Amino acid sequence: MQRIRMTLRSLAQHRLRTLLAMLGVFLGALALTAVLHVTRAMAAKADLEVQRLGPNLLQAVSGQIMFRREGTARITGGTTTFTLDDAHAILTQVPQVRQGVPYCQGSRSVRAGNLITNARLIASPPAYARVRLLELLAGRFYTEEEEADRDRVCVLGYSIATRLFRRPENAVGQQVLFRNVPAIVVGVITEKGRDLSGTNLDELAYVPLSTYMRRLSNQDWINGVYMNLHDSPDPERAEREAIASITHILRERHHIAPPKLDDFSVLSSRDVSRLRNQALELVWILGVLSSVISFAVGALGILSIMILLVRARRLEIGVRRAVGASLKTIMRQFLAEAGVMSGIGGSTGVIAALAIITIVYRIGAFPPLYIPWIIISACFASAAIGLAAGAYPAWQASRVEVLEVLRNPE
Numbered sequence: 001m002q003r004i005r006m007t008l009r010s011l012a013q014h015r016l017r018t019l020l021a022m023l024g025v026f027l028g029a030l031a032l033t034a035v036l037h038v039t040r041a042m043a044a045k046a047d048l049e050v051q052r053l054g055p056n057l058l059q060a061v062s063g064q065i066m067f068r069r070e071g072t073a074r075i076t077g078g079t080t081t082f083t084l085d086d087a088h089a090i091l092t093q094v095p096q097v098r099q100g101v102p103y104c105q106g107s108r109s110v111r112a113g114n115l116i117t118n119a120r121l122i123a124s125p126p127a128y129a130r131v132r133l134l135e136l137l138a139g140r141f142y143t144e145e146e147e148a149d150r151d152r153v154c155v156l157g158y159s160i161a162t163r164l165f166r167r168p169e170n171a172v173g174q175q176v177l178f179r180n181v182p183a184i185v186v187g188v189i190t191e192k193g194r195d196l197s198g199t200n201l202d203e204l205a206y207v208p209l210s211t212y213m214r215r216l217s218n219q220d221w222i223n224g225v226y227m228n229l230h231d232s233p234d235p236e237r238a239e240r241e242a243i244a245s246i247t248h249i250l251r252e253r254h255h256i257a258p259p260k261l262d263d264f265s266v267l268s269s270r271d272v273s274r275l276r277n278q279a280l281e282l283v284w285i286l287g288v289l290s291s292v293i294s295f296a297v298g299a300l301g302i303l304s305i306m307i308l309l310v311r312a313r314r315l316e317i318g319v320r321r322a323v324g325a326s327l328k329t330i331m332r333q334f335l336a337e338a339g340v341m342s343g344i345g346g347s348t349g350v351i352a353a354l355a356i357i358t359i360v361y362r363i364g365a366f367p368p369l370y371i372p373w374i375i376i377s378a379c380f381a382s383a384a385i386g387l388a389a390g391a392y393p394a395w396q397a398s399r400v401e402v403l404e405v406l407r408n409p410e
Contacts, residue, residue: 021305022345024298025385028291029349029378030356035287036374037357039280041366056235057131058097060090060246060266061224079263080221081254087225089249096242100227101128104212104219110156110205111177112164119160119205121178123212124226131226134206139172139187147208150215152183158191159202181216183207193365224264239268295381298345299389306338306393313397327398334397338390339383346382350375 062082087102103124110119122128129141142153154176161168164176168188175182192201213219232238243266250256250264320330354370361368 021298021301022341022348024294024296024301025342025345025382026298026349026352028294028298028385029346029382030353031287031294032291032381033350033353033374033378034357035284035291037353037369037371038360038366039284039287040371041357041361041364041369042280044367044369045365056098056229056231056239058227058229058239058242058246058266058268059224060227060250060264062221062264064262064265080219081263082222082224082250083220084222086250086253087222089253090225090246091227093249094227094242094245096229096232096238096245097227098230099127099131100225101125101131102209102222102225103128104209104217105223106212106217108178108205108216110160110164112171112174115164117160117163119157120199120203121207121212121216122204123207123209123216125209128206128226131228135190137188137190138169139185141187141206142208147210150210151208152181152211152215153186153208154178154183155187155189155206156185157189157202157204159200160205161185161188178205178207178216183211243268295385298342299385302338302342302386302389303392305341306334306390307396309337310334310393310397331394331398334394335387335390338386338393340386342386342389343379343383346379346385349382350378353378 060082062079084102087100091097091100101124103122105123106121108119108121110117125147126141126144128134129136134141136155137158139155141155142151145151146153156164156168156171156176158168161171165171165174171185171188174185176185177183189201189204189206194200207216209222213222227242229235229238229242246266247262251262254263256262354375358368360366
């Protein structure tokens with residue numbers, strides 16, 4: 001305890017130097033703790049989003065999928081060759097598929113009274129709600145009978161219903177206009193946020209597929225098919241086999257012979273999740289690298305400060321040696337000062353990082369992960385760096401010649 005008080009008193013006498021030496025360790029611990037926690041939280045959120053997309057979800061779409069670095073996907077080069085017959089062939093001929101639905105998508109303005117907003121339309125049979133695990137906040141989803149009769153009904157996403165009717169529950173039973181086509185709102189989807197592809201699920205509106213294809217757009221082609229695969233002991237293998245079967249069926253039906261490129265894409269939620277995790281790995285590597293650099297700067301700072309302190313305190317060291325202090329006592333004193341300096345800097349950095357990631361979790365709606373081994377490791381690494389950086393100055397202090405210092409105190 002006495003040694004700790006002496007250590008703190010010594011560091012307090014050189015406050016500016018001590019703070020500068022601690023700064024690098026502070027930044028290193030902050031970066032290491034924050035980056036590791038945030039990347040883990042983002043990966044956990046991605047896993048939750050995969051589950052929210054639907055169990056074992058697979059998607060065959062018209063056109064080519066272009067992935068962005070941040071893990072979102074965008075369809076390019078869309079075609080009109082994907083038909084309902086293609087969807088039926090996939091759903092009946094691929095043994096891995098448990099259930100699925102064709103769908104169309106487009107953009108429309110939605111009007112309610114004097115209020116108007118834009119929406120992305122998803123047109124699909126009623127089974128879409130089951131395949132995509134949609135949950136209703138109010139009302140119901142449209143029925144098979146409404147699909148067969150091409151009824152003008154719709155289900156609104158949470159944000160659209162809120163903008164048009166203030167309270168989403170008020171939308172049920174009201175009439176909206178998709179451009180000039182009226183439709184009755186029969187349900188509102190619960191608030192869901194964005195999925196892995198970057199689509200804001202609260203900005204979607206859902207209509208029966210037959211209604212869209214005949215009353216809204218008058219088209220004979222679809223944009224794709226959503227499918228749920230059967231549960232399997234080896235889901236990745238089942239997924240690969242399903243993708244191979246779907247690719248074979250569509251290439252054959254679209255008369256695509258090698259070396260022509262596919263006019264469609266087949267992807268799973270795991271593909272987008274895998275790409276996002278790769279981006280997170282890059283962020284993780286860069287974060288660890290910046291932490292290492294900060295720790296190295298902090299170690300050099302502690303080393304240089306401790307060398308200066310040894311030179312400035314040569315008289316103190318000589319006097320202590322003269323009154324009986326051993327070499328080990330001198331070394332332990334300076335090692336303690338270096339360890340305390342880096343330990344305080346690292347602990348402060350960890351506390352600051354925890355405060356920052358708490359804010360990030362709230363803003364980004366990430367699961368609140370606090371990983372004890374990361375926190376402990378950052379503190380331990382900080383203290384270890386201080387001891388390593390203080391080893392040489394402590395050795396220098398133990399080698400101070402007592403008689404020479406007493407004769408020449410300067």
